[in-house]
Amino acid sequence: MPLQNAVADALNNSEWVFALAECVHIGGFAVAIGSIALVDFRMLNLGLRRATAARILRDTELWTVVALLFVMFSGVALFLSQVDIYRVNLIFPIKMYVLAAALIYNFTVHRRVATMENPPPFVSKLVAMVSLLLWVSVVFGGIFTGFLV
Amino acid sequence: MPTAHSIQSIDFLTAFSESVLAYPIVLSIHLTCIALFGGMILATDLRLLGVAFKGLTITEVVTSLRAWKRIGGTIMIAMGLLLAASEAEKYAPNPFFWTKMIILGLIGVHALIFRPIVYNKTEELDRSPVIPTKAKVAAILSLVLWTSMFVMGRLIAYWD
Numbered sequence: 134m135p136l137q138n139a140v141a142d143a144l145n146n147s148e149w150v151f152a153l154a155e156c157v158h159i160g161g162f163a164v165a166i167g168s169i170a171l172v173d174f175r176m177l178n179l180g181l182r183r184a185t186a187a188r189i190l191r192d193t194e195l196w197t198v199v200a201l202l203f204v205m206f207s208g209v210a211l212f213l214s215q216v217d218i219y220r221v222n223l224i225f226p227i228k229m230y231v232l233a234a235a236l237i238y239n240f241t242v243h244r245r246v247a248t249m250e251n252p253p254p255f256v257s258k259l260v261a262m263v264s265l266l267l268w269v270s271v272v273f274g275g276i277f278t279g280f281l282v
Numbered sequence: 283m284p285t286a287h288s289i290q291s292i293d294f295l296t297a298f299s300e301s302v303l304a305y306p307i308v309l310s311i312h313l314t315c316i317a318l319f320g321g322m323i324l325a326t327d328l329r330l331l332g333v334a335f336k337g338l339t340i341t342e343v344v345t346s347l348r349a350w351k352r353i354g355g356t357i358m359i360a361m362g363l364l365l366a367a368s369e370a371e372k373y374a375p376n377p378f379f380w381t382k383m384i385i386l387g388l389i390g391v392h393a394l395i396f397r398p399i400v401y402n403k404t405e406e407l408d409r410s411p412v413i414p415t416k417a418k419v420a421a422i423l424s425l426v427l428w429t430s431m432f433v434m435g436r437l438i439a440y441w442d
Contacts, residue, residue: 152440156433159316163432167321180322180350183342184335192335193321269314276310 140213151214154207161204166268168193168200169239172247176261178254186247186257201236224281228274235267286370299368312361316432319354322347323428330400330421332413340417341404359386362435376441382434389427396420 172190174180181189212219219225246252246260290296298304328334329343366373373379393401400407400420407417 148440152437155436159313159432159436160429163316163320164324166317167319167324170318170321171325174350181325181335181338181343181346183346184338188337192337196324196334265318268317272314272317273307273310276306276313280306 140210141216151211154210154214157203158207158211161200161207162272165197165200165204166272168197169243169264169268172243173261173264176247176252176257178258187249190244190247197239219278222278222281224274224278228271228278231267231270231274235264235271238267239264286374289367289370292367295364295368295370298364305365305368308361308364312358312365315354315358315361319351319358320428322351322354323424326351327421327424330407330413330417332418339404339408340413341408344401344404373438376438378434378437378441382431382438385427385430385434389424389431392420392423392427396423 171181171193172186175182175184175186175189184192243260243264246256249257290299298308325335326344326347329336329338329340335343366379396416400417407414
């Protein structure tokens, strides 16, 4: 694939480009997961308690989406630069499945409950904890992917 | 390097760096702190810049996130020190590591300077019709310093 080769070449010829992609990836997930965490903490009745979860979600949603785009674009670039290594890595596919679950969950169940007017506290807390668990698992998956190389 | 060698030779740390799982787990916790508490630092800084969470007062944002940022920061630094101590010989000559430590020191200086005039004076900031420049300077410096932290952190592995 020409695109794959072009991206791979760019990233492999210049080590700093690869490092840059990684930094974009990290900065991106700090903003993305961090903004989701603000909503989750509120759903656990912690953190920004003066606002409603719905309000925090509305205020952070754009940040989350844009940051996720940066994460995924840089992720694709990193993947394309070493496809063969990622293909045989045992942890990487797990990370991708968990990421998919986290993304779907975030924009369906999580969003639904976060924007509810008066959600039962138990439901809010459970949904928030699952959200945090999924995203933290993606982070762990990322590190362990690297350690299995 | 005798000092670095004697640090990482402490039994507990030797076992730690030799354990296949311990190092990546600690590193993952370190990164998880960035993920969970990075958003809180960002929220505080953006509020001080008047760019986000305008529906909440500066006092509300700063005080409600304060404890969590401290907990997160403590865990993050503890995990970081554990990582460095267990690989002291590798980290000792690494310029990225030391740059990161200097930046961490600058973050401490940032706190010393801005806590008494910004972070502990949020009511005054809220009363002001326009957010005072000192608050915006604090926020921008905070964003620059923390971004530099994770960039340097990532570059540590690139040093040969």
